[in-house]
Amino acid sequence: MKKRVLTVDDSRTIRNMLLVTLNNAGFETIQAEDGVEGLEVLESANPDVIVTDINMPRLDGFGFIEGVRKNDRYRAVPILVLTTESDAEKKNRARQAGATGWIVKPFDPTKLIDAIERVTA
Amino acid sequence: MDMNEIKEIFFQECEEQLAELESGLLKLNDGDRDPETVNAVFRAVHSIKGGAGAFGLDDLVSFAHVFETTLDCVRSNRLEPNQDVLKVMLRSADVLADLTNAARDGGNVDEARSRQLIKELEALANGEMPQPAPEPAKAAPIAQVAPAPAANDDGFQPVAFSFEDFEAAEPPTIEPSTYEIVFRPKSELYAKGNDATLLLRDLSRLGEMSIRCDMDRLPALDEMNPEAAYFSWKISLKTDKGEEAIRSVFEFAEWDCELDVTLASGDASDAGQELPMQPVPFDLSLLDEGAPAQAEAIEDDEQIVSQQHDLRDAAVSTAANASNVLKMAQTAARAPVENAKASPASAAQAAGQQAASAATPTIRVDLDRVDRLINLVGELVINQAMLSQSVIENDTNGTSSINMGLEELQQLTREIQDSVMAIRAQPVKPVFQRMSRIVREIADMTGKSVRLVTEGENTEVDKTVIDKLAEPLTHMIRNAVDHGLETPEKRVAAGKNPEGTVRLTAKHRSGRIVIELADDGAGINREKVRQKAIDNDLIAADANLSDEEIDNLIFHAGFSTADKISDISGRGVGMDVVKRSIQALGGRINIQSKPGQGSVFTMSLPLTLAVLDGMVVTVANQTLVVPLTAIVETLQPEASAIHSFGATQRLISIRNSFCPLLDVGRILNFRATQANPVEGVALLVESEGGGQRALMVDAIQGQRQVVIKSLEANYTHVPGIAAATILGDGRVALILDVDAIVAASRGQALKPEMTLAATG
Amino acid sequence: MASRNNARKPLKLAPVLDLNEATALHNKLLELKGAPIAIDASAVERVGALCAQVLMAGAKTWEEDQLSFTFAKVSDAFVKATQLIGVDIAPLMAKEI
Numbered sequence: 017m018k019k020r021v022l023t024v025d026d027s028r029t030i031r032n033m034l035l036v037t038l039n040n041a042g043f044e045t046i047q048a049e050d051g052v053e054g055l056e057v058l059e060s061a062n063p064d065v066i067v068t069d070i071n072m073p074r075l076d077g078f079g080f081i082e083g084v085r086k087n088d089r090y091r092a093v094p095i096l097v098l099t100t101e102s103d104a105e106k107k108n109r110a111r112q113a114g115a116t117g118w119i120v121k122p123f124d125p126t127k128l129i130d131a132i133e134r135v136t137a
Numbered sequence: 138m139d140m141n142e143i144k145e146i147f148f149q150e151c152e153e154q155l156a157e158l159e160s161g162l163l164k165l166n167d168g169d170r171d172p173e174t175v176n177a178v179f180r181a182v183h184s185i186k187g188g189a190g191a192f193g194l195d196d197l198v199s200f201a202h203v204f205e206t207t208l209d210c211v212r213s214n215r216l217e218p219n220q221d222v223l224k225v226m227l228r229s230a231d232v233l234a235d236l237t238n239a240a241r242d243g244g245n246v247d248e249a250r251s252r253q254l255i256k257e258l259e260a261l262a263n264g265e266m267p268q269p270a271p272e273p274a275k276a277a278p279i280a281q282v283a284p285a286p287a288a289n290d291d292g293f294q295p296v297a298f299s300f301e302d303f304e305a306a307e308p309p310t311i312e313p314s315t316y317e318i319v320f321r322p323k324s325e326l327y328a329k330g331n332d333a334t335l336l337l338r339d340l341s342r343l344g345e346m347s348i349r350c351d352m353d354r355l356p357a358l359d360e361m362n363p364e365a366a367y368f369s370w371k372i373s374l375k376t377d378k379g380e381e382a383i384r385s386v387f388e389f390a391e392w393d394c395e396l397d398v399t400l401a402s403g404d405a406s407d408a409g410q411e412l413p414m415q416p417v418p419f420d421l422s423l424l425d426e427g428a429p430a431q432a433e434a435i436e437d438d439e440q441i442v443s444q445q446h447d448l449r450d451a452a453v454s455t456a457a458n459a460s461n462v463l464k465m466a467q468t469a470a471r472a473p474v475e476n477a478k479a480s481p482a483s484a485a486q487a488a489g490q491q492a493a494s495a496a497t498p499t500i501r502v503d504l505d506r507v508d509r510l511i512n513l514v515g516e517l518v519i520n521q522a523m524l525s526q527s528v529i530e531n532d533t534n535g536t537s538s539i540n541m542g543l544e545e546l547q548q549l550t551r552e553i554q555d556s557v558m559a560i561r562a563q564p565v566k567p568v569f570q571r572m573s574r575i576v577r578e579i580a581d582m583t584g585k586s587v588r589l590v591t592e593g594e595n596t597e598v599d600k601t602v603i604d605k606l607a608e609p610l611t612h613m614i615r616n617a618v619d620h621g622l623e624t625p626e627k628r629v630a631a632g633k634n635p636e637g638t639v640r641l642t643a644k645h646r647s648g649r650i651v652i653e654l655a656d657d658g659a660g661i662n663r664e665k666v667r668q669k670a671i672d673n674d675l676i677a678a679d680a681n682l683s684d685e686e687i688d689n690l691i692f693h694a695g696f697s698t699a700d701k702i703s704d705i706s707g708r709g710v711g712m713d714v715v716k717r718s719i720q721a722l723g724g725r726i727n728i729q730s731k732p733g734q735g736s737v738f739t740m741s742l743p744l745t746l747a748v749l750d751g752m753v754v755t756v757a758n759q760t761l762v763v764p765l766t767a768i769v770e771t772l773q774p775e776a777s778a779i780h781s782f783g784a785t786q787r788l789i790s791i792r793n794s795f796c797p798l799l800d801v802g803r804i805l806n807f808r809a810t811q812a813n814p815v816e817g818v819a820l821l822v823e824s825e826g827g828g829q830r831a832l833m834v835d836a837i838q839g840q841r842q843v844v845i846k847s848l849e850a851n852y853t854h855v856p857g858i859a860a861a862t863i864l865g866d867g868r869v870a871l872i873l874d875v876d877a878i879v880a881a882s883r884g885q886a887l888k889p890e891m892t893l894a895a896t897g
Numbered sequence: 898m899a900s901r902n903n904a905r906k907p908l909k910l911a912p913v914l915d916l917n918e919a920t921a922l923h924n925k926l927l928e929l930k931g932a933p934i935a936i937d938a939s940a941v942e943r944v945g946a947l948c949a950q951v952l953m954a955g956a957k958t959w960e961e962d963q964l965s966f967t968f969a970k971v972s973d974a975f976v977k978a979t980q981l982i983g984v985d986i987a988p989l990m991a992k993e994i
Contacts, residue, residue, distance in 0.1 A: 026180070029147040029188040036143065071180050085328070092916035094330035116330040117389035122190030122198075134339055135331060135389065137943045322946070327916055333946035337981055348983035355950060358930065358958040363923035363951050364916065370983060 018044045019136055022063035024054035024080060025098065026072045030123060034067065034098075037125040043132070051075025055083045058090055065136050066095045067119070067128070070110065078113045085114040094135035098128070147188040151237045154181040156570050158230050163573060166223045175218075179208045185233065194240045197233075200251055204229050207258040216261060225257045231574050313344065313377040319397040321369035324362075326393035333368065339386045344376030347416045373401065504600070507560050511747055514550075514557045515844035521550045522865030558745050562597040565643045565652070568607050569594045572614050572641060579618040586625050586636040587618055596643035598650045599745040605722055606652070606742070609715040613654050613738055614639065616712065621658035621736055631733065633657070649724075649766075650744055655737040661730040663687045688728045688736075692716040720876055722746065723766060725823070749845050751872065752820070753838040753864070757807035760870040761834070762843055762862055767875040769821040769829065771837065774798075774814045785811065789819060789831045796821070799882045800833045801873070805857050822875050830879050845872065857881060905935040905965065910975075912940050914948035922948055926955045934959065939970035944978035956989055 021043045023034045031047050038045040046061040048054040050072040066084065070077035077097060085091045094116040097107075107118060119131050161178035164171075186201035207226070210216035218226075232254050235246045318340070322333045340346060348370055355367040374383065380398055387396050525543050569591045580587040598606075622628075622637035629635050642653040663684060670676045670690045682690075691712045719726045724742035743749070743766070751762035752771075772791070779798065780788045788795040798819065802808045812833060819831040843862035848855055848871075859874035906929050911918050926934075936952075959966035968975075968989050979986050 027184045027187060028150045029143060029184075029191070032143045032146055033191060036140075071176075071183050073177070073180065089917070092330055111329070111392060114329050121187050122193075123187070124191075131389075134386075135335065137332075137335060327945070327947050330916070332915070334944060334949075334978060334982055341981060348981070350983035352953055352984075355954050355957065357961070358923070358926055358951075358954045361923070361951070361954050363919040364947060366946075367950050367954075368946055368982070 018042060019064040019132075020044045020046065020062060021132065022046045022048065022054065022057070022061045022066045023098075024048045024051060024066065024068040024072070024077070026050050026069060030069065030098070033123050033125075034128070037128055041125075041129045051077065051080030051083065054080050055087075058084065058087060063090075063093055065132055066093055067098050067132070068095060069098055070106065078109055081110065081113040081115050096131050096135065098123070144192055147192065148237065148241045150188065151185050151241075154184050155230065155234050155237065156567060157181045158233070159227070159570055159573065162223060162227050162230055165218045166220065166227070172212075175208070175212050179205065179212050182208055182233070185237065189240070192240075196246075196251075197236045197240050200229075200233060200236055200255065203255050203258045203262075204233060207262045210262050216264070222261060225254065225261060227574075227577060229254050229258060231577070234574075313375055315373060315375045315401040316380065316383060317397075317399050317401050318372040318374060318383065319369070319395070320372065320387075321395040322366045322390070323393045323395075324365045326390055327364060327366060329393065331390055331393070333366075333370070336386060336390060337370065337372075340372065340374060340383065343378050343382055343386070344374055345416075346375075347373045369395075502560075507557075511557050511561065514554050515747065515846075518550050518554055518842075518844055519863045519865070521546055523867055526865040554748070558599065558747065559597075561600045561745070561747075563600050563603055564595045564597050565603060565606070565650075566594040568603055568610060569641055569643070571607060572610060575611050575614050576618060576639060579615055583619060584624065585618060585622050587622060588636050588638050589614075590638060590640045591642070592640070593643040596645060596650060597744075598643075598742065599747070601746045602650070602722060602742055602744070605718065609718045609740075610641075610652070610654070612715050613712075614641075616715075617654060617656040617658070617736070617738075621656035623659050627659075631659075645744075646741070649741050652740045652742070653737060654740075655735060657735040660732040660734055660736055661688050661691070661728070663732070666690050685729075688730050691728070692726070723749065723764060725766070747845060748842050749862075749872065750840065751843050751862075752840050753843075753870065754818070754820070754834040755836045755838060756805070756834050757802040757812075759807055760838065760864065760868060761801070762870050762872045763820060763822075763832070763834075764859075764872065764875065765840065767822045769823055772819050772821065772831075774817070774819050774831075774833075776815050779814050787811075787814065789814070791821065791831070796829050796831050797882065798831045798833055799878060801878060802833075802835070804878055804881050822879070830882070832875070832878065843870070843872070905933040905967075907935050907937060907969070909937040910941050912942045914941060914943060915945045916947055919945070919947035919951055923951045926951065930958065931962065931964070933965040935965075935967050935969040937970045938968055938975040939972050941972045941975040941978075944975060944982075946982060949979065949982060949984050953984060 019042075021038050023031065023038070023045060025031050025034065025047075026049055031049070035045050035047065046057060046063065048057050048061075051068075052074045054066075054068065055075070068077045068080055072080075075083070081095050081097075084093060084095060095114065097110045097115045097118040098121065110118060116135050117131055119127050158178055158181040161174050161181065164174050165178070182201050182205045186198055186205055189197040189201060204226075207216070207229075211218050211222075216222060232246070232251045236251065238244070239246045320333070320336070322336075326333065337348065349372075351369045351371060352367070354369070355361070361367070376382065380400070383398050384396075387394065390396075525547065528539060528543060572591070573589050576587050576589040579585075617639050618637075622639070623631065623633075625635035628637065638657050640653070640655040642655070644651050644653075666687055667676075667682070667690070670687075670693070671678050673693075675690060675693050676682065692715075693711075693713055716726050719740055719742070722742055723746065724740055726738060726740045728736055728738050730736040749762070750765040752765055752768060754761050754763055774789055778790045780790065780795070782788065787798040789798045790796075798814060800811045800814075803811050812835065814833055817833050817835050818837050819833055821829055821831050823829055843864070845860045846862055848858060848861050851861070855871070857874055857877045858871045859877075860872045862870050862872060864870050908925060908929060910922070914922065934955075956966045966989060968986055971986070971990070976986070
């Protein structure tokens with residue numbers, strides 16, 4: 017069965033890159049444009065793994081991760097943070113919010129797939 | 138979808154982000170301190186940087202990075218965004234826009250300028266207040282001014298993904314050694330969606346592994362917390378990948394476990410004696426849902442790699458065709474459907490995807506599609522008119538049901554047409570936003586202090602009109618700042634605010650869009666204009682002109698009131714060019730000026746260029762359409778009102794003033810001799826320069842809205858004719874170019890052979 | 898007493914034994930406490946360490962109660978996962994009598 021990936025990113029460019037990369041790697045991809053939408057589609061997306069940006073309008077990545085971790089059904093889903101912010105402070109905040117791992121931008125398909133493979137069974 | 142298409146999307150997105158950036162900065166400039174405004178500004182730059190990084194656009198990345206760092210200071214309240222700071226930021230936004238354009242279209246940017254700004258941004262981030270810009274182009278390498286992002290210690294690496302990186306990521310093969318690993322997860326590790334099982338799986342892939350699970354801390358069932366970590370592991374791993382590879386398996390778990398990796402002193406069997414260990418079978422296929430999946434993943438890697446090459450190619454090739462976007466949209470739209478087909482189980486998920494897209498209230502459609510639709514609707518309108526006409530002609534006692542049906546059809550066609558036109562309607566906001574940069578630049582160049590106020594930015598008008606609006610508007614803004622506004626010293630002397638205001642307003646008025654550009658400068662210096670016009674032989678030295686007529690002189694070709702051609706509004710173009718481009722859009726422009734108080738330019742434009750309200754007239758048995766907007770009034774000339782002068786010129790007196798009478802049929806060479814004015818109808822039109830002319834036609838057939846068909850696209854340019862249309866009876870009618878006719882009457886004859894050929 | 902009772906209570910494990918399942922599994926085992934248990938792990942696809950902990954705590958508790966705690970059926974995935982994490986289930990496998 018194909019693994020399902022929910023991506024949450026406000027940049028159309030990055031969304032498309034994620035879509036192409038993930039589809040090529042044999043994943044099923046569901047996309048949301050910000051944290052609010054990400055939480056809205058969580059149920060229907062039923063993801064095996066989530067990839068999220070940090071800087072987003074309405075609800076940022078930190079808030080989104082906290083939201084997922086509070087969801088009884090989806091709190092165990094691994095979440096990878098996709099962001100250019102790789103400094104310790106941001107990583108730490110994401111981790112405290114409950115992120116499983118991170119992928120440092122610039123966007124790199126190999127790193128992305130690798131990270132997803134690492135956190136999923 | 139390939140990387141070129143994504144790159145095209147990236148540049149589209151950049152444009153949006155740049156607009157967002159600018160409007161956010163302007164809001165901050167006006168004292169807005171809403172954190173969301175700062176966030177939006179930050180996000181815009183951040184987003185550009187993120188995409189640019191993926192495409193290896195290093196110049197863009199480095200600049201965005203420095204800009205972002207400074208914005209982050211504002212975001213975290215370490216830097217107060219006062220006017221001086223914002224000045225630097227607005228200029229940085231301009232440079233960012235230039236860099237984006239250069240990345241898309243090639244071409245050069247002013248490197249000295251971006252270096253200077255990087256320096257200023259750095260200074261701001263370091264808590265220094267902006268300095269008045271010193272000599273800008275000190276050839277200091279960027280690396281010294283700003284920490285080169287490549288070597289940045291926050292780990293940010295502006296390296297595009299490439300095959301090389303992928304290879305470099307492979308750890309070097311070294312002699313196999315045995316490592317002893319102690320791994321004690323904390324409960325947090327599990328709470329964050331990670332699992333010791335997965336880490337051990339990845340670890341086992343590095344080599345031969347033996348493991349012992351330490352269950353000593355595991356309590357009795359009723360005393361345990363099922364989500365707490367009790368197990369820990371001792372692992373012996375023989376691998377040729379090195380310690381780094383082992384540690385990198387635990388990269389994500391670093392904070393959530395205790396990890397101890399040591400090189401085993403003896404051989405592996407020693408450890409085996411010390412701890413009873415279970416060898417881990419190499420075949421763990423079932424754990425990761427089958428080895429085939431793994432093989433597939435490797436293939437995919439190769440695909441990705443080839444895509445990486447595409448991507449890099451894309452970085453050097455020029456921007457892809459815009460229709461690629463359409464293809465992409467189609468692909469995206471198809472995806473959920475295919476998913477649903479692929480497995481019924483995923484239908485719910487596909488529905489989720491749709492739900493996700495339902496949350497977005499807009500779709501992006503390629504312009505070609507809309508244009509095709511508009512063309513088709515145009516055909517429909519014509520067809521409907523033809524149908525009505527033939528029913529009327531053939532079915533004299535037409536049943537009421539047919540007539541009612543036709544009426545409804547007409548109604549519906551109109552509605553469809555309006556709705557389709559509305560698709561192309563867009564707010565003038567992007568154009569208005571561009572103007573603020575223009576104002577900033579000219580203000581800088583002229584040393585004037587200017588504030589641009591915009592109103593009605595959300596007023597919508599057809600996209601073609603918007604696209605063609607930018608150029609005349611830019612020129613007018615330049616003109617307003619350069620010629621309209623006074624220097625701060627003069628303003629203070631005149632008792633005005635040293636900061637001048639330019640107000641740009643858009644609104645709808647009676648089916649047209651009206652754009653007003655007002656400045657609070659000195660107003661038109663009528664003496665100067667008048668003198669200049671006399672010097673240039675535009676008017677006679679003793680001509681008696683009204684204020685309005687003098688003001689309108691600035692629209693005359695080659696007219697410039699600036700004493701010397703300035704760098705800004707000079708450039709060899711005058712207001713006459715502005716006027717002509719506005720007229721080419723079917724619009725009009727006029728000026729009102731009050732000495733000492735400023736000038737107001739008012740442009741009135743059609744909402745769409747696809748349809749036109751016209752008056753259908755007959756000239757020498759030809760049917761012509763005259764744009765209704767050009768017509769002031771129509772009248773039936775009386776013999777007593779016609780006066781001849783010279784060999785061929787005639788005038789018509791209208792309410793005690795004389796107006797040149799132009800025979801359209803003669804000018805277009807439809808006939809060899811002038812028609813008798815008394816037998817025809819005169820259309821009073823407003824022409825270039827404000828003066829009026831009477832156009833003589835044989836008869837008026839009526840008024841109707843016509844669909845404009847380009848003659849250039851379907852035939853060739855015909856002098857005196859703006860475009861063509863198809864009437865209800867199927868005949869082609871030409872749409873008159875009123876200004877060209879008026880110009881021709883002044884002696885610039887139209888080429889006769891073309892004209893007749895076109896009407897045959 | 899209880900050891901006399903040979904009627905083993907069955908417990909079928911869920912396919913995915915992840916964080917969420919750990920609490921559920923814990924509760925199920927607590928309910929079945931005091932009686933011999935035969936666990937059906939034939940449907941298991943994924944074994945997280947937390948569920949392995951719960952199962953092993955169960956085995957320990959059952960052993961203290963001197964009740965039988967066996968895996969009646971196991972899937973390949975289950976066996977391999979336990980091998981990977983160094984949890985020896987061989988002594989707990991149901992013996993054909």
